[in-house]
Amino acid sequence: MAKMSVDDKLGLDLFHTDEHNPHITVNEDYDDMEEIRKVLLACPAGLYHYENGKVTFSHEGCLECGTCRVLSIDKVVKSWDHPMGGAGVQFRQG
Numbered sequence: 001m002a003k004m005s006v007d008d009k010l011g012l013d014l015f016h017t018d019e020h021n022p023h024i025t026v027n028e029d030y031d032d033m034e035e036i037r038k039v040l041l042a043c044p045a046g047l048y049h050y051e052n053g054k055v056t057f058s059h060e061g062c063l064e065c066g067t068c069r070v071l072s073i074d075k076v077v078k079s080w081d082h083p084m085g086g087a088g089v090q091f092r093q094g
């Protein structure tokens with residue numbers, strides 16, 4: 001069996017997105033660039049962006065790893081919880 005890359009493995013995951021209830025919210029106006037850089041660089045799904053002086057974020061595609069919570073709760077990350085019943089990521093390759 002051929003060895004799969006991380007991107008290939010992630011591509012097999014299924015996401016059941018609750019579009020009306022984001023499980024993570026961010027402080028869009030947070031302005032400490034050191035903190036912002038942490039989440040920009042650390043999120044394995046690349047869901048954080050910084051554009052026009054604002055942090056932008058989409059919870060769609062979140063791997064629920066908790067990295068952004070550990071790094072920046074009450075800073076860039078305003079709130080973090082697991083998605084509500086049945087929603088969220090379903091891993092296919094570990």
Ligand code: SF4
Pocket residue numbers: 024042043044045046047061062063064065066067068069
């Ligand atoms: S929980 Fe993980 S994948 Fe989801 S937004 Fe935070 S760092 Fe990214």
